[in-house]
Amino acid sequence: MTYIVKPRLHHPKLPTNALGYTHRDYEGSVSTLCAGCGHDSISAAIIQACFELSLPPHRIAKLSGIGCSSKTPTYFLGQSHGFNSVHGRMPSVLTGANLANRDLIYLGVSGDGDSASIGLGQFAHCIRRGVDMVYIVENNGVYGLTKGQFSATADKGSSAKRGAVNSDSPIDLVAMALQLGASYVARSFSGDKAQLVPLIKAAIQHKGAAFIDVVSPCVAFNNHPGSTKSFDYVRDHNEAVNQLDYMVERDAIVADYAPGTVETVMQHDGSMLRLRKLALDYDPHERISALTYLQQRQAAGEVVTGLLFVEADHGDMHGYLDTVDSPLNTLGEAELCPGPDLLERYNAAHR
Amino acid sequence: MPQPIKSVNDFVVKFANVNGSGSASANALFAKSVLRMGIPASSRNIFPSNIQGLPTWFEVRINDHDHLGRRGGVDMMVAMNPQTWEQDIAEIEPGGYLLYDATKPMPASRFRDDINVIGAPLTEICNRTYSDPRQRQLFKNIIYLGVLSALLDMDVPAIETLIGEQFRGKDSLIKPNLHALQLGRDWAIQALDCPLGLRLEPRDKVGDRIFVSGNDAAALGAVYGGATVCAWYPITPSSSLAEAFQAHCQRMRREPDSKKRRYAIIQAEDELASIGMVIGAAWNGARAFTATSGPGISLMQEFIGLAYFAEIPAVIFDIQRGSPSTGMPTRTQQADIISAAYASHGDTKHVLLFPQDPNESFTFAADALDLADRLQTPVFVMMDLDIGMNDWLVPPLKWDPARQYDRGKIMNFEDLDSGKEFGRYLDVDGDGIPYRTLPGTHPTRGAYFTRGTTKDRYARYTEEGPAYVDNMQRLLEKFETAKRIVPRPIRRDAIEQTRYGAIYFGSTAPAMEEALDLLEARGIHLDTLRVRAFPFHDDILDFITSHERIFLVEQNRDGQMRTLVTTELEVDPARLVPILHYDGTPITARFIVKAIADMLAVVTLAPLRKALP
Numbered sequence: 001m002t003y004i005v006k007p008r009l010h011h012p013k014l015p016t017n018a019l020g021y022t023h024r025d026y027e028g029s030v031s032t033l034c035a036g037c038g039h040d041s042i043s044a045a046i047i048q049a050c051f052e053l054s055l056p057p058h059r060i061a062k063l064s065g066i067g068c069s070s071k072t073p074t075y076f077l078g079q080s081h082g083f084n085s086v087h088g089r090m091p092s093v094l095t096g097a098n099l100a101n102r103d104l105i106y107l108g109v110s111g112d113g114d115s116a117s118i119g120l121g122q123f124a125h126c127i128r129r130g131v132d133m134v135y136i137v138e139n140n141g142v143y144g145l146t147k148g149q150f151s152a153t154a155d156k157g158s159s160a161k162r163g164a165v166n167s168d169s170p171i172d173l174v175a176m177a178l179q180l181g182a183s184y185v186a187r188s189f190s191g192d193k194a195q196l197v198p199l200i201k202a203a204i205q206h207k208g209a210a211f212i213d214v215v216s217p218c219v220a221f222n223n224h225p226g227s228t229k230s231f232d233y234v235r236d237h238n239e240a241v242n243q244l245d246y247m248v249e250r251d252a253i254v255a256d257y258a259p260g261t262v263e264t265v266m267q268h269d270g271s272m273l274r275l276r277k278l279a280l281d282y283d284p285h286e287r288i289s290a291l292t293y294l295q296q297r298q299a300a301g302e303v304v305t306g307l308l309f310v311e312a313d314h315g316d317m318h319g320y321l322d323t324v325d326s327p328l329n330t331l332g333e334a335e336l337c338p339g340p341d342l343l344e345r346y347n348a349a350h351r
Numbered sequence: 352m353p354q355p356i357k358s359v360n361d362f363v364v365k366f367a368n369v370n371g372s373g374s375a376s377a378n379a380l381f382a383k384s385v386l387r388m389g390i391p392a393s394s395r396n397i398f399p400s401n402i403q404g405l406p407t408w409f410e411v412r413i414n415d416h417d418h419l420g421r422r423g424g425v426d427m428m429v430a431m432n433p434q435t436w437e438q439d440i441a442e443i444e445p446g447g448y449l450l451y452d453a454t455k456p457m458p459a460s461r462f463r464d465d466i467n468v469i470g471a472p473l474t475e476i477c478n479r480t481y482s483d484p485r486q487r488q489l490f491k492n493i494i495y496l497g498v499l500s501a502l503l504d505m506d507v508p509a510i511e512t513l514i515g516e517q518f519r520g521k522d523s524l525i526k527p528n529l530h531a532l533q534l535g536r537d538w539a540i541q542a543l544d545c546p547l548g549l550r551l552e553p554r555d556k557v558g559d560r561i562f563v564s565g566n567d568a569a570a571l572g573a574v575y576g577g578a579t580v581c582a583w584y585p586i587t588p589s590s591s592l593a594e595a596f597q598a599h600c601q602r603m604r605r606e607p608d609s610k611k612r613r614y615a616i617i618q619a620e621d622e623l624a625s626i627g628m629v630i631g632a633a634w635n636g637a638r639a640f641t642a643t644s645g646p647g648i649s650l651m652q653e654f655i656g657l658a659y660f661a662e663i664p665a666v667i668f669d670i671q672r673g674s675p676s677t678g679m680p681t682r683t684q685q686a687d688i689i690s691a692a693y694a695s696h697g698d699t700k701h702v703l704l705f706p707q708d709p710n711e712s713f714t715f716a717a718d719a720l721d722l723a724d725r726l727q728t729p730v731f732v733m734m735d736l737d738i739g740m741n742d743w744l745v746p747p748l749k750w751d752p753a754r755q756y757d758r759g760k761i762m763n764f765e766d767l768d769s770g771k772e773f774g775r776y777l778d779v780d781g782d783g784i785p786y787r788t789l790p791g792t793h794p795t796r797g798a799y800f801t802r803g804t805t806k807d808r809y810a811r812y813t814e815e816g817p818a819y820v821d822n823m824q825r826l827l828e829k830f831e832t833a834k835r836i837v838p839r840p841i842r843r844d845a846i847e848q849t850r851y852g853a854i855y856f857g858s859t860a861p862a863m864e865e866a867l868d869l870l871e872a873r874g875i876h877l878d879t880l881r882v883r884a885f886p887f888h889d890d891i892l893d894f895i896t897s898h899e900r901i902f903l904v905e906q907n908r909d910g911q912m913r914t915l916v917t918t919e920l921e922v923d924p925a926r927l928v929p930i931l932h933y934d935g936t937p938i939t940a941r942f943i944v945k946a947i948a949d950m951l952a953v954v955t956l957a958p959l960r961k962a963l964p
């Protein structure tokens with residue numbers, strides 16, 4: 001199998017964004033995933049979000065673990081550095097990368113096996129550290145790449161293609177992220193671009209640990225009726241708490257929403273989130289009630305989607321560590337090496 | 352009764368204590384006082400994996416001739432722990448001395464009649480002077496130091512100065528400590544004929560040397576070498592390295608005005624995460640390291656392989672111990688050689704550095720950061736508990752103010768913008784080392800996707816066999832380059848022509864040097880080579896082939912360095928005679944002498960007998 005490069009010819013009339021880039025400048029190479037795989041729709045949403053935000057692609061670093069989902073960074077943002085690390089350990093690599101250069105945008109892409117099974121520990125710890133990142137789990141409830149075994153988000157009682165029945169309780173990464181202190185928590189569905197793109201855009205602008213669980217059906221191993229990760233199930237049981245309109249401050253237009261159903265959230269960088277409320281009793285600023293709501297709907301068999309929680313001024317790991325403003329990877333001898341005099345003092349103190 | 356041992360400035364004092372009884376600072380005070388008298392000394396903690404209540408020992412080697420490794424045997428035992436009484440008494444050399452707390456009478460059967468017994472009523476003095484039980488316990492240690500000061504004729508003002516330095520800022524504690532010291536001295540001077548056969552005479556032989564632990568020095572080397580990211584998970588005996596890095600950075604690495612930190616330290620959730628963070632940071636252009644020990648290295652295996660194949664710098668300090676977690680975590684060994692050299696899955700091999708003491712730990716720490724960047728690969732600094740956690744007397748640390756960090760081959764914005772060709776895994780210079788770019792450098796050039804081995808020279812995805820082989824061959828080429836730039840081995844030739852050689856490395860150095868002198872005095876001459884790095888420099892093969900037999904001295908059971916040498920240099924294993932010490936205590940000069948002399952007696956019976964005195 002060889003890498004398929006897309007021709008780089010631009011149609012002169014392709015629309016450009018504020019930076020003069022076209023949609024094509026945010027694409028990667030041609031996907032090698034199964035036709036119809038939910039993961040490809042997420043890649044498309046990421047491309048769309050970055051294009052609309054007019055992000056310089058090279059200022060984004062995309063990191064992933066191992067799995068079909070973790071392969072996707074090859075299929076978007078071809079001008080960005082990418083890192084396909086090891087299974088379940090993307091969070092630590094991303095944390096290290098972020099420590100080295102606080103000025104880039106970090107996009108972590110993972111699967112449910114990658115994050116909820118082998119990598120549950122790293123998932124938890126990078127969230128509680130408040131790493132400034134967008135952490136997307138492309139959640140299909142199975143191990144796609146190794147051909148259909150259960151992941152830790154698989155439904156209890158569901159059966160695999162080869163007949164095994166899952167008797168373990170599923171892990172809800174959204175509930176965990178809320179509990180672990182993520183300052184931006186959302187869930188969406190790969191098939192709902194209208195909901196997903198604004199969620200990704202807002203997550204990118206958010207400073208701190210932003211987590212998005214995206215239900216992403218695996219057409220090869222987990223799209224049968226009854227699976228809560230199938231297209232049909234999510235369409236029928238989607239309980240959207242709100243719909244997000246994301247706008248960068250400079251073009252903030254006051255939209256004409258019915259009073260009482262729109263809520264504006266100012267992000268750290270001054271950009272605005274507008275939440276169109278679908279569930280009127282839902283408040284995305286309350287961690288505890290978010291958890292309760294999530295679990296109530298889940299008990300009713302519903303998949304809650306939308307922005308579940310956001311805390312705009314939560315801060316991030318660099319803030320907690322009190323590191324200097326310039327990226328650590330730009331410091332040289334002058335800033336880093338204490339020099340011979342201090343060494344002489346050290347020597348003297350050890351005589 | 353053999354003659355009481357008489358010696359000036361050449362003996363071993365061992366303190367047997369109970370962990371957590373406050374003896375550590377009194378014992379350290381003793382060692383430092385010897386140094387302040389200008390007499391070379393070293394000290395070793397032998398301690399259990401426990402916080403309070405179990406036996407612990409502190410051994411001080413005093414030697415005018417700078418033999419500061421462990422010698423073996425004890426001339427003066429300060430036996431403060433009834434639990435280990437039998438074993439402590441047994442360790443004393445015939446004619447040696449025992450100092451113990453004679454407050455409670457002991458039956459004669461519990462002593463040996465070939466040693467000199469000094470019973471000091473330590474508890475009685477304490478009970479008489481102090482009412483608080485905590486004080487009774489703490490000052491007992493200072494009182495036995497006072498007794499020793501008289502017995503060994505120590506320089507009292509030197510001890511007093513040290514006590515002053517130790518309690519600087521807590522001045523109210525100085526006086527009671529000085530008083531306790533005096534109580535011990537007074538008793539000894541009154542009750543005994545001081546000094547004894549063992550005596551300290553002031554010298555001027557310490558010079559400008561410093562007394563430091565390897566972990567502290569290595570951490571400082573990481574600061575000087577420009578490390579900005581440290582990710583670690585606590586494990587004895589490596590934790591004090593990361594903690595020392597924190598302490599050094601706090602003092603030396605703050606932005607002058609804002610006081611913000613020019614470093615980031617993360618205590619990770621485990622060793623997998625520590626090494627992952629190091630790799631992420633180094634991929635993104637920061638100098639990063641982790642410190643761990645054998646069990647941590649085991650956990651890091653997968654990531655180490657990724658770093659090798661993806662060619663990412665990473666510095667790993669392995670402070671070796673007697674492995675597993677319920678093994679001998681607080682004892683020393685050199686037993687991770689193979690697991691580090693070939694760490695991970697697939698065809699991997701890694702650069703290892705073997706510092707011999709804290710001074711070299713400092714230098715190698717900074718060198719490792721340069722080497723990792725230059726070679727774009729993991730570099731292990733193979734220390735051990737003996738170097739890492741004990742204070743050694745070593746030359747002062749030096750830093751060349753003109754030294755520049757070698758950041759290796761990184762293409763910057765100008766390189767890319769000027770249209771220089773970039774292929775992440777292209778061997779442009781013929782040394783096997785490709786160029787890399789850092790994320791965020793250029794809007795349209797130099798981005799690439801990092802992954803294991805499914806890639807071609809331009810980092811494009813491919814699973815083709817020839818591309819894989821091409822890449823693996825280049826990695827070998829790179830290892831050849833490593834061979835030329837890692838620290839070279841150091842050879843020392845015997846005063847007489849000899850057919851025998853010895854190879855050693857790491858913390859074995861001081862014991863080995865003493866052993867060579869002792870062997871020489873017995874007419875046994877050995878050329879030696881101290882290995883300082885893997886991959887092995889050609890000098891090592893030359894050394895082996897130019898000697899009939901080589902003794903390979905190491906501190907593990909399986910002769911791991913011997914395995915590595917035989918495999919990598921393709922030499923006949925029969926040429927390499929293993930000399931193995933692995934009981935968890937640091938190797939001793941006497942052990943080496945006996946092992947080599949015994950071996951020589953076996954392998955070369957007739958000619959050697961003539962040679963022996």
Ligand SMILES: Cc1ncc(C[n+]2csc(CCOP(=O)(O)OP(=O)(O)O)c2C)c(N)n1
Pocket residue numbers: 066067068069070087110111112113114115138140142143144145146151
């Ligand atoms: C240490 C290790 N164990 C096992 C594997 C095999 N493996 C590759 S992908 C994968 C599961 C991926 O599942 P998920 O993260 O859900 O991704 P998906 O393919 O479903 O998108 C496994 C077990 C591996 N690569 N590494």
Ligand code: SF4
Pocket residue numbers: 032033034036037038039068069140144145217218219220221
């Ligand atoms: S196996 Fe499933 S997850 Fe993997 S590419 Fe195919 S549909 Fe997507």
Ligand SMILES: [Mg+2]
Pocket residue numbers: 067111112113138139140141142143144151
């Ligand atoms: Mg999956």
